[in-house]
Amino acid sequence: MTKTYQYKHIQIAVDGSKEADLAFKRAIAVAKHMNADLEILHVIDTRSFQNVSSFDSAMVEQVSNDAKKKMEKYSQAAKEAGVKEVHFSIEFGSPKTIISRDFPKKHDIDLIVVGATGLNAVERLLIGSVTEYVTRTADCDVLVVRHSRLPEAD
Known part of the structure; x- marks a missing residue:
């Protein structure tokens, strides 16, 4: 008899894109099925601040506050969907x-869920896809969610 692998700590990276939202729904389904913890992650790319001439702490605080509000909504949605243990960072x-690398090591992640593409098409062309990089370099399993493979959104 074949044993099935049980994921315990699932990471979902969200950026506000449609693809990330669909991946988030899939991460919820997998977390519920596996009775796993769900770690919702949003990364604020600090390179986006380097070209701003009037960079100040108020702008960083505003971006952080906006991200926190979004993450609280994601977290609440996961809990309402039935995921028992939900955290966001x-x-x-x-x-x-x-x-x-960094977040999965720090949080003992055994499955990373990502959308097939993210928000920024120009960045994908210039420096490569985040999803492609994650699938190539992560030490744990990676589930790439393609919107064409998902049932119609609720």
């Missing part, structure tokens, strides 16, 4: 590194 830095 907002990190600053390189999304590729944080999603694929």
Whole structure:
């Protein structure tokens, strides 16, 4: 008889895109099925602040507050859907590194769920896809959710 693997700590990276929202729904389904913890992660790319000439702490605080409100909504939705243990984190830095390596190591993640694409098409062309990087470098399993493979959104 074949044993099935039980994921215990699932990470979902969200960026507000439609693809990330669909991946979030899939992460909820997997977490419920596996009775796993769900770690919802949003990474604020600090490179986006480097080109702003009037960079100040008020802008960083506003971005952080907006992200926190969104993350609280994601967390509440996961709990209402039946995930027992839900946490969210907002990190600053390189999304590729944080999603694929730093956060999973810090939180003992055994499955990363990501959308097939994210918000920024220009960045994908210039420096490569975050999803592609995560699938290539993560030490744990990665589930890439493609919207064309999902049933119609509720």
